[in-house]
Amino acid sequence: MNEDNQKETLRSRLKDIDRVRISFLLKIYYTCFSAFGTIFYFMIGLTGYLIAAVISVPLALLVESVTDKISHGWGKLFYGGRKPRWTKQEQLQGDIRQVMFLKRQKQFPQALKKVNEILKKEPKFAEALFLKAQILWEGYETANGARRYLNIAKGFAPPKEYLYRWICSYYDGISGNVANKNN
Numbered sequence: 286m287n288e289d290n291q292k293e294t295l296r297s298r299l300k301d302i303d304r305v306r307i308s309f310l311l312k313i314y315y316t317c318f319s320a321f322g323t324i325f326y327f328m329i330g331l332t333g334y335l336i337a338a339v340i341s342v343p344l345a346l347l348v349e350s351v352t353d354k355i356s357h358g359w360g361k362l363f364y365g366g367r368k369p370r371w372t373k374q375e376q377l378q379g380d381i382r383q384v385m386f387l388k389r390q391k392q393f394p395q396a397l398k399k400v401n402e403i404l405k406k407e408p409k410f411a412e413a414l415f416l417k418a419q420i421l422w423e424g425y426e427t428a429n430g431a432r433r434y435l436n437i438a439k440g441f442a443p444p445k446e447y448l449y450r451w452i453c454s455y456y457d458g459i460s461g462n463v464a465n466k467n468n
Contacts, residue, residue: 310349317341317348373407384416393424414438415452428459435459 318341325333380403387396397420403413415438422431435456442449 306349309352310345313348314341314345317344374410374412377403377407377410377413381412381416384413384420388416388420388423391424393420396420397424409441411438411442411448411452414441415448415455418452418455422455422459428462431459432456 318337321337321340321344322334325337327333329336380399384396384400384403387393387399397417400413400417400420403410404417407413414434418431418434418438421427421434435452439449439452439456442452
């Protein structure tokens with residue numbers, strides 16, 4: 286459902302862009318036709334309008350193309366000029382969200398499979414390691430495996446970030462639960 290909404294939004298935006306470009310092209314055509322039509326009317330007469338109509342089409346296309354190139358160049362100048370360079374971890378955020386959703390839905394085998402795919406692509410991804418530990422603990426009650434992945438994640442998470450504190454807190458929670466079960 287969400288994917289359909291995104292596709293529909295994209296189609297709507299593309300239609301709006303096409304409408305803007307068409308209206309801009311028509312404005313250019315009208316301007317060219319008005320200018321050449323007036324000149325050719327006084328030079329040739331009524332057939333001057335026909336000549337102006339024919340000449341205005343390629344001229345309007347040329348002007349629109351040139352202005353598009355110029356505006357694209359100015360846009361690059363003001364807004365950085367190149368595509369953003371996403372880190373591998375930023376590129377995998379969509380997959381992380383899928384894992385989180387699967388975990389919330391208690392679909393632990395699928396979540397574990399997906400997080401393993403993420404970790405194959407980026408083995409030092411602290412957030413993915415943390416999610417794997419959560420899946421191992423919440424889905425399979427594997428305390429040792431969960432703690433092992435939490436220790437690995439702790440090594441890759443910057444100590445001043447929230448994720449590091451969450452990892453430490455989760456580790457303490459698992460240790461406390463295991464201690465309670467042993468008593």
